[in-house]
Amino acid sequence: MKLHEYQSKTIFSKYGIPIPKGRVAATAQEAKQIAEELGGRVVIKAQVLVGGRGKAGGVKLAKDPAEAAQLAAQILGMDIKGLPVRKVLVDEASAIDQEIYFSITNDRAAKKPVMIASAAGGIDIEEVAAKTPDKIIKSHIDPLLGLREYQARDVAVAIDLPREYMKDFVKVAMGLWEVYKATDATLAEINPLVITKDKKLVALDGKMMIDDSALFRQPDLNEMRDTDEDDPSEIEARKYGLSFIKLDGNIGCMVNGAGLAMTSMDVIKLFGGEPANFLDIGGGASSEKVTAAMRIILTDPNVKAVLFNIFGGITRCDEVARGILIAMEEVKPKVPMIVRLVGTNAEEGRKLLENANMITAETLADAARKSVEAAKKGN
Amino acid sequence: MSILVDKNTRLIVQGVTGNEGLFHTTQMVAYGTNVVGGVTPGKGGEWVLNGKLPVFDSVKTAKEATDANATIIFVPARFAADAMFEAADAGIPLIICITEGVAVQDMMRVRNYLDQKKVRLIGPNCPGLLTPGEAKVGIIPGDIAIAGNVGVVSRSGTLTYEVLYAMKNLGMGASTCVGIGGDPVNGTNFLDVLEMFEHDPKTEKVIMIGEIGGNEEERAAAYIGSKMTKPVAAFIAGQTAPAGKRMGHAGAIIEAGAGTAADKIKALEAAGVKVAKHPEEIPTLL
Secondary structure, three states: EOOOOHHHHHHHHOOOOOOOEEEOOOOHHHHHHHHHHHHEEEEEEEEEOOOOOOOOOOOOEEOOOOHHHHHHHHHHHHHHEEEEEEEEEEEEEOOEEEEEEEEEEEOOOOOOEEEEEOOOOOOHHHHHHHHOHHHEEEEEOOOOOOOOOHHHHHHHOOOOOOHHHHHHHHHHHHHHHHHHHOOEEEEEEEEEEEEEEEOOEOOOOEEEEEOOOHHHHHHHHHHHHOHHHHOHHHHHHHHOOOOEEOOOOEEEEEEOHHHHHHHHHHHHHHHHEEEEEEEEOOOOOOOHHHHHHHHHOOOOOOOOOEEEEEOOOOHHHHHHHHHHHHHHHHHHHOOEEEEEEEOOOHHHHHHHHOOOOOOEEEOOOHHHHHHHHHHHOOO | OOOOOOOOOOOEEEEOOOOOHHHHHHHHHHHHHOOOEOOOOOOOOOOOOOEEEEEEEHHHHHHHHHHHOEEEOOOOOOHHHHHHHHHHHOOOOOOEEEEOOOOOOHHHHHHHHHHHOOEEEEEOOOOOEEOOEEEEEEEEOHOOOOOEEEEEEOOOOOHHHHHHHHHHHHOOOEEEEOOOOOOOOOOOOOOHHHHHHOOOOOOOOEEEEEOOOOOHHHHHHHHHHHOOOOOOEEEEOOOOOOOOOOOOOOOOOOOEEEEHEEEEEEEEOOOOOOOOOOOOHHHOOO
């Protein structure tokens, strides 16, 4: 789960990381009021969950409250990479001497958190990483020991941070480590961390991603979820505990297990078709889940055929077959259904579906081939 | 011979009285696995499986009573890290964690702690282990595989079943099948298992089932190319997955172009591995 800049920075601030004064606004009028409170120049920043806001014109400098209102109105009407801007952050403008990149994230290969810093902070950090990787400093953190202050000092030296900022930098680093740990973040990023002309270290921008598997112990963060970027069918699927991703093809897929679901998509493609979705109904899928899954797949008007590929293990094929029958009754699908059941109770499952007017298949390749043919006929 | 588990494995089950735990314990015992006890805090002294299997309050007491040398974990995600720490501290050298959805930071702490203790962890979020005819330690349906000389290692669950089933249909058997799990931080990776298969006299060929995300397949390819003498066939799931989307497995995410199926296939083919176009084709490549 991604957090907005304003949400991330509010969390940073709680852990002692200095951030600019500012607040979030949903209207031009609110933006104007915040600008009046702050006095002086302000930055208006679109709050959307994609990168490249600045380049898309979603970040603007306003010299007075009137201009703040005007720019806020303009940005609030924008779409950035398909996402509508519903909120803007109004921050006091900072006079900047240097921009630093600083983050803590998971290094899956090392099985440890890693602290990443660069003196070349700002919007083009990916380019810095690609072209001059030696300008990126990495330091792994022992997850049992936590970040030690000496490691933060070493990183400060490695990025040639002016010595007078060493203490403040260590404070920011330790704060960000606490943020990362307390929120179950997979990424806590400050880009840029700036040295201002009045000699302060300030987190100008913030970005966080939270581990979805840890949300059970992060109820406050879970409430911050912004579902704007999600497809409505993906939100619906989440309600039923289904793992669903909408794609552009015309063959709906219902599969148990993520690896097998991805493979079913691959095999559809191999035989010249295009999958309409990724859908993992998970282990031990109940008829309620199967019904919800079928409803979600069939709300997509592009779907011309649906492939069911169930390899029973924990999941019992007869239970899935019962779910399919209930779903057929409720949803009354008009597109051809191709079903393949193997494994636990497959025989019972097949018997249940005998009179259900479905196309059956023995192997995955066979099922994919039949689905592609059926979808072509439907077009 | 086989790797990791066989008929001499003395297994305990953490979470034995839960729905999943009890169902799969019954299945494992029916398969012939040597299950010697179970653990559920607060239920010590009870018996399950019609009074045949004792339940203990802790892994420590279970180990003292049964001399267990492996444990399988079925507890819910929020308790899984604690269950792994407990098993390691009780001196169990092999932990298999089936549980899905363990928080990543928990797993980093677990993995680093277990490494210090030299404890082997399989999973989490995995189907476990199957040495056909000897021991089933996990949830792989026993009847879809036969004993043989092919080592199977996989990041996936049901996709692994698919491959075992295709092998069986061709009369091809497995020495041991290892499901290492699909999470970004897990206990045992492809490289570890390939090394074990390379040194296992009963394993003559290997099938490796990978998926998008991470770089474990690439590291495995480097090992196969330089050190491995046994032939390897592979399949990589997620060739059509869109970048940046999470495909159910926390590990199966492509970030910034790294860990794509195309890169993995290229690395494997360069190491002399035959890569199948679909899973049913894999056994025919060996």
